[in-house]
Each structure stands twice: as C-alpha cells, then as structure tokens.
Amino acid sequence: MSMVDGKVNRRRMLGSMGLLGAGAAVTAATVSLPGLEREAGAAPAALQELTNDEMDALHEAGVKAFPAATAGKGGQPLEPQMDGDTKVFVLTCQVVQWEYMPGKTVEAWTYNGAVPGPEIRVTEGDKVRIIVKNDLPFSTSVHWHGLILPNAMDGVPYITQPPIKPGESFIYEWQVREGNTGSHMYHSHHNSAEQTPKGLLGPFIVEPKDKTKLPAYDLEYTMILNDGPIGGYSINGKGFPATEPIVVKKGQKLLVRYMNEGLMIHPMHLHGMPQQVVARDGFLLPSPYMADTIEVDPGQRTDVIIDCTELGVWAYHCHVLSHAEGPTGMFGMVTALIVQE
C-alpha cells in the first residue's frame, strides 16, 4: 500500500523534530486503522467493538502522525509577471485529485491545482491584471471578495459579466484602491455554494504602502477555513493530521488572518495564549479586543495578533467540537501553534 511507503519516507524526513518527535514511531499498521477514518463515515458498529485502549491508540496514532505528509500545498505565493507597471497574475481553473488527509483524495475544483488557490499579494495603488483561464468542464467566474473595484470586474455572472465558459478566459483588471488594504479573498461566484467549498477559493492580501500604522507583528499566517461537502472540515485545504503546525519563537508576535470560505461558523480557539482581534474584513478595528475563541462567520476575515509568550505545543482548533474530534481522535479543523525557545 503506497501509504506505507509514504509513511516510511515521512519518518525518515521528520527525524527527531519534536512533537514532531515520536510521531515517527507510528507504523503504517497503526494509521491504517479506522483512526484515520474518523470523518463522517466511521461505522458505529465497528466502533462498538473497540476497547477503550484501542480507542485511545487511535487517538494517539492521529496525534503522532501530525503533521502528516500529503501531496500538494495550497495558498502559496503567486509571483506576478510585470507588464509595464501592471502586475499580471494567471489563475487556471482546473479539476485535480486533492489529498486532504493522508491517503485520502477527493476531486477538487482549484485555481492552479491547489486548495486554497495561490496567495495573491499586492500593495494598495498597484495595477493588477488577473487572467482567469477556465479548464473546468463547467462555467465559472471569480469574485474578489472585499476588493473595491469597477462594477464590471466584480465577477457576478449575468450582472457584471457573462460566465467564463469551459475553455474560455476572462481578464480582471483594476487599480487597487488606496485604503483598500488587508485580508481579502477570491472565489467562484457561479454556482458558488458548490464551486467555492469544493476548492475555488484563495487569499487576496493587500499591503498598505505605509506599514507603520499596522499593529506590530513578526510573522503572519493565513488560515482559510472550509467545511465543503467534499474534504470535510479543513484548514488550508487539509484535515488533521495533515494540517500544518505554525512554528514560532517565544516572544514573537504572530498575525493570523482567519478567512471563512465555508458555510458554517468556526469559532477558532487557541490554547495557551489569548488573541487580540485587530481587524475585520481588512479594516483595522478602532477598538481592538482580547479573546481566546474567535468567531469567524462565512465570508468574514478576522485578523488577530498572538503574543507567543508560552513555550510548548498548543492545540489550535475550531470549537464546534464536532468539527475537530470524533470517537477515534482529532480530525478536521485542528492544528497546533508550536512555541520554541
């Protein structure tokens, strides 16, 4: 079974890295247990036959497998080509098989073959041109969620443009408005309740020219939440233990950009350290506040800053607990913040 080989390779790869440590001892036999089949489909009958120790072993296997290697990583920066002073990005809509948990693949509808689509990052005032090529077997369109732009660029079929038919392209072009900064998104706006959760989504981040007005942070991480019918509860296109831990040094300030591309609420709870909520939908809050469980409704982006003062491996998950843990272990919307010396 190819997963076995994958696991062995992984073991070699991860070495002695910590949480990352004894995970390597988990054998393929372990992870092929129902423990990793803990999404919807787990058969109650099978569960009832398990002893408590066997159940615990499945929980352990899941944690020790984290972070589990899977093919494909979404949300990676997309380098623009320059055409004069215009930044040109190309997004190709395509169907791929997406490995969202180790050994589990699903048909995903993607931009450039990954879920989430690539990160588009520009600066306010930039001229941008985004060429969207549709290699899907159905029509689509792209809405730039949070961006202020000419109506014709808004991406709503039959209101602002015709849909992009299979094999066709559409060029979106505008100058990013002064002040239209922060955490935004792009996603399908055609049959969107199906197309977006199935993967046609990505982050669109606009940096201000003057960063001195931003709250201070040392590093940042974008966390796209999804609950698509395909792939289940996910963070950046992966379900635990295939999610990515965030690794920081003690004392660093971490900016997290939550983006909810799903159809449900996902209150994100970080253990160990509170979060300062600093922005909503790209706008700095006039009155930032502290909390530890951050509501993120569908379509919203919430930026928080975490002062990483506490050493250790801290669970980080959606607090709708059924999005994060089942009888045989954690799954779905779970990752970890790892604070190191």
Added chain:
Amino acid sequence: MSMVDGKVNRRRMLGSMGLLGAGAAVTAATVSLPGLEREAGAAPAALQELTNDEMDALHEAGVKAFPAATAGKGGQPLEPQMDGDTKVFVLTCQVVQWEYMPGKTVEAWTYNGAVPGPEIRVTEGDKVRIIVKNDLPFSTSVHWHGLILPNAMDGVPYITQPPIKPGESFIYEWQVREGNTGSHMYHSHHNSAEQTPKGLLGPFIVEPKDKTKLPAYDLEYTMILNDGPIGGYSINGKGFPATEPIVVKKGQKLLVRYMNEGLMIHPMHLHGMPQQVVARDGFLLPSPYMADTIEVDPGQRTDVIIDCTELGVWAYHCHVLSHAEGPTGMFGMVTALIVQE
C-alpha cells in the same frame, strides 16, 4: 424539451430590458420555468441531464427576471389613528396565500396580510396603543422585541397575559421610553418557532426626538431576514428574483437596518462597498467599525451605513452561500444595491 423553448421565449420576452426595467412584465408563464424552481426541490436527476449551457441559461433567466413582480409587499408603513395623544395601530393576524417567488405561493401567517407585517414607526415618548385582532385559527400573542415596557405588555402567554384565542383581541398600550430608540421588531411569542418564521413578524422603529446625534444618512432600508420552513430563505418575505433592489444615487449614504427573524445566522455581504456598523439592537455602538460581511444572529438587529460611492449593480446576499445560490442560479437571500448617477 420544453425548457429549451421556455428559454427562447424568455429571451424574446425579456429583450434588453436591463435589470430594473420591465421586471413587472414578467408573467407567470415565464416564471414557471425550471430556472425559477431552484429551491430545495430541484431534482438532482433532472439537473444531471442539463448541459452546462442549459445550466447557465437558467442562471441567466433568474438574473434577468430580477426584480420579478409578485403579489403583495410587506413592511409598508402603517399609519396610526390618533386617540387624543395616543397613536393607535391595528394589527390583524390572518392566514393568507403569500407569493414569495413568482408563481410560488405558500400559506403564510401574517399581520395585516403581508410578510413582513407593516412597519410601525413612532418617536420616543410617544403613547402607543396596538390592537391585535386574532383571525387565525389558533392562539397567538405579540412580543415587542427590543421595546422596554410594562411587564403586562410583554406578550408572553401565561407569564404576562393569556394567549389571544381565535376571534379575540388584545390591546397593547405603553408610552415609548425615552432612549428606547432604534431598530426593533415585533413577532409572535406563542408557538413562536413556528409562528414567527411563518410570517408573524414585523419591524418596529423608534425615532429619537433629537436626530442630530444619529450618524448622518440620506435614506434608509429595512431588511428582514428569514429562513422559515415555509418560503425558504427570504429578504422581506421574498426570495430572489422577487426581492427588491435598493436604488440610490451615487454619493448618498444609506442606512440599512438588518433584522434576523429566522433561526439561522445570515452574514450579509454587499459587493463593491464596505459597511459601517453603527448600532446593535437599537443602541448606537460606542466604537463603530467597518466590515463587508455583517453577522446577524437570530433576534438581533444590526444597523449599518453604506457610503454609496461606486456606480453599478452590486450583488447583496447572505454569505452562507447555500442560502443564496444553487446549481441552477441564485435564489433566496439575494438582492442588489444599484448605485446610479
């Protein structure tokens, strides 16, 4: 297949009427097309037989039909009769057949025959008397959600009053408290999980005597959100394309009063322009903030001000995408903000 013909007929009939033009001319024959039967019931088998172009055509038909004419309009101002210095309103609870989408009617339980019930609008300090006549075949009561009033006027059967039996009336009377201003609601508080979503709901707005403390706006619009088992996802009692567009002049400031009378969250997303959140449940926020996707939980009212700076037709919808679009087009909680010169 008749749908193909229907498509042709529709196209011929709709011509180039634009989004706002002859919406009233859409006939029942037109709206019996499958394109407008995109709620829950659409048969997957039938959908699978459609080509991509046929699917797109259904999307187009829905948009081109907007705003589609339907019988009945809720939330219209109710003029009081004066009895001395008391403003007297009469609400009659009655069952009607309510056309919530073109050609689609449902049994609704209403105040004065419309969903939402009529808008009651008074000024702080006003003496109000509301005579509720129950012509329903079952008992009811009215709760004045957000109003501060004597306990006996609160509308909770067996706690503050007996239920209003079929054929009976109840008189609610109080003086609107100083400071108890803003966006409120009235709805059934008897078997309320059924009676309210089925239509026994309406807006209750209290204007301050001194409007100079309000944030500035040029016009206002009340948007009552509902997700009743009957009629589905709706804005002001109608589902797209029978919802009403909001038409403004460029440069106007628009106050939108969101009111959630349903049982689910409805984060409302306006394309093209952000929203300034200025009040919650009738109270001005001490620290207004900007966002583009506004959470509105059941029972809440959130007031926003939109600076209508961008020309065009802007989609405006619930961002729980499954409340707004299906495989054959947009439906339910979708409308548009149209900004004109």
Added chain:
Amino acid sequence: MSMVDGKVNRRRMLGSMGLLGAGAAVTAATVSLPGLEREAGAAPAALQELTNDEMDALHEAGVKAFPAATAGKGGQPLEPQMDGDTKVFVLTCQVVQWEYMPGKTVEAWTYNGAVPGPEIRVTEGDKVRIIVKNDLPFSTSVHWHGLILPNAMDGVPYITQPPIKPGESFIYEWQVREGNTGSHMYHSHHNSAEQTPKGLLGPFIVEPKDKTKLPAYDLEYTMILNDGPIGGYSINGKGFPATEPIVVKKGQKLLVRYMNEGLMIHPMHLHGMPQQVVARDGFLLPSPYMADTIEVDPGQRTDVIIDCTELGVWAYHCHVLSHAEGPTGMFGMVTALIVQE
C-alpha cells in the same frame, strides 16, 4: 382522554401558586403529561389531534410548572482544601443518571455527579492543584479553557499528557497567572465532541485581586449553555421548566456570565431590559456596548451587566426559537429574570 384529566389534576394541584411558589411540589405524575414531553420526540400525529385549547393548556402547564423541581443542581461552589498555600480541588469523573427535566433522566458524564460540574473559583495569583479522578468506564482528560498555564497542564491527550484511563487520576497544578481573570471553563478534551456535551463541563472563575477595576454589579449568575445530543437544549444542565429563575431586587445590577459548552450558536435574549456587554473570554472589553440579544458561540464566554430597572417576570431565552419553544410549549433554553420590589 387522559390528557384532559391530567389537565384537571394539574390545575387542582398547581392551584394559584404563582410562578415561584410551590414549584417544588410538582410531582413526577404531573410531569408525565404530554405538555412536558415537548422535546424532539413529540409525535406529529398526536399533536394534530389536539384542539387549540388543548395546545394552549399544554403551554400553560409548562409555564405554571416553572420552576419545576428536579433532582440535582450543577455549578455549585467547590470548596478547596488547603495544602500549605495551595488550593486543592478534587473532581471525580463519574456516570450518573441526571434529571434534566421533571421525570426525565439521562445518562450524564459528570464531574462530581452534577451537570455542570462544580464551580471552581479562585483569585489571580492563587496556587491551585486539581486532582482529577476518573471513575468513568473510558479515558478522559481536562482542558482549562481560557486559563494560561504550563503546557503540561493543558489537558490534551498525546500532546500534553496521556489520557486519564479508567480508575486512574491526574493532577493538574499551576499558579494562576496575574491578569488571567474572569469567566473561564473546564471540560473534557478527549473525545470531546461527545464527552463535553454529555456533561463533562464546568465553570472556572478567576477573581482579580483588585476588584475596583471591574464594572459595578450587585450579584452574579453563571449561565452555561449546552445543546448535547443527550438532554437537549439546556441552561445549567436543565431544560425549561426545570431551569432556575434568577431573582433580583429592582435596582440591582446583575452580572451574567454566559458560557457556551455546546456545538451551536445561542443568542441569548432577555425581555424587558437591555444588557451591557462588558467582557469576552475573561477580558474586559475596551468599548462595552449595549444589546438585547447576545451572541455566544461555542467555546466563548460573554459577560453582561443587566441594570434591573423593570419589575416583573421577564422571559429569558435563546432566540434560536426552535431551541426554546415547540408546538406544545416552551422547553429547553428558557428561564426568567424576576425583578421584585
């Protein structure tokens, strides 16, 4: 039909006891009436046979039974033993039969035999030791939700500790951090989507050394919201009419600590008086705001202060109406604020 007789008996028995009076006298015989079987299971067929008056009578019976006596009360203060300057608390995890509505019991998984578990209340800077004994037939662990503590005390099996096996104990010990004050929770973090909603949850409150910085209040009440598969929609482990009214004197300021331990949103609506939102997840808000329907997402704590200016019995319930009322009366997440002279 026995229901008719039941109604008569009930009326005779309840007499004119008012809302608060002889609630304790309601017997199991009384509560076996259909009127109190208004949760999920009520058979539609049976309902259709009821006349409107019979339906109303069931509503009345529910209200008149409030507050209905049930065995067991959760969330009671747990007195620590002192070991030097360390406050020692003992939590025993155990299965009990829990009466969540009159005459209705369910298997609950509890700390010290009650739902919610006992209230742990300490002061910032305190040294605490919590001995958790697992008398459950399955493994568990405890997460101190909102508390800032050493990683090894965080309660996540296989990340920070092994699970606590049946018959075993685990000792959590830390010094409560300066500034880590306010409303927090403890709950299972092992198979948590099942264990927590089934009762392994409780309040953890940290008082500041200097209370002068807190907003002023005269008395406080903790309201733990839950929507477990077992026991249904509940406030502090009970469903209406077995929930507990909050009784205050006119003019008192009441602090309510909302804690959501369930899997759904519960916007809490108090009739008659607004609520000032003063804290989130234990942190005072820099900009408190007024509202009457307070969103509380899973894992969140929201503190409000209610200025109890209005005399009377005021309904107080989740405004997802289907969590609070059915065809035969109120149930679940309903209680009352009673303001007396």
